[in-house]
Amino acid sequence: MKKIEAVIKPFKLEDVKDALSQAGVTGMTVSDVKGYGRQQGHSELYRGAEYVVDFLPKIKLELIVADENVDSIIAVIIEAAKTGKIGDGKIFVSPVEKIIRIRTGEQDEEAI
Numbered sequence: 001m002k003k004i005e006a007v008i009k010p011f012k013l014e015d016v017k018d019a020l021s022q023a024g025v026t027g028m029t030v031s032d033v034k035g036y037g038r039q040q041g042h043s044e045l046y047r048g049a050e051y052v053v054d055f056l057p058k059i060k061l062e063l064i065v066a067d068e069n070v071d072s073i074i075a076v077i078i079e080a081a082k083t084g085k086i087g088d089g090k091i092f093v094s095p096v097e098k099i100i101r102i103r104t105g106e107q108d109e110e111a112i
């Protein structure tokens, strides 16, 4: 099992969520975050204005997927989140040791 964390532009959230639902993703966690990449926020447009602050609003998605689904889910996120402009975001993948569904006690892939 892997955790996919994707930092995306806020206006892409609905597109990404819809694409992931169609791809069979049944759950995710979404957070409002702030961040910057290589441009440190300076040359990125947000709502039509050039931001001159260091941190830009972003959305972070977290979803846990089975190993065999990692590549296809990443492809779905990229296709839905990409504008081709700077600040489109990043995807991080890390291993997950255990999942437990609190209501039933199911574990690991049964609990995804």
Ligand SMILES: Nc1ncnc2c1ncn2[C@@H]1O[C@H](COP(=O)(O)OP(=O)(O)OP(=O)(O)O)[C@@H](O)[C@H]1O
Pocket: 007, 034, 035, 036, 037, 038, 039, 040, 056, 058, 085, 086, 087, 088, 089, 090
């Ligand atoms: N090394 C990193 N560690 C943690 N978060 C990061 C890192 N790099 C980027 N992020 C997060 O991803 C968001 C989007 O990054 P961003 O797309 O600006 O990266 P970039 O490397 O500058 O790429 P681009 O050249 O396409 O703009 C940032 O606002 C930040 O929240």
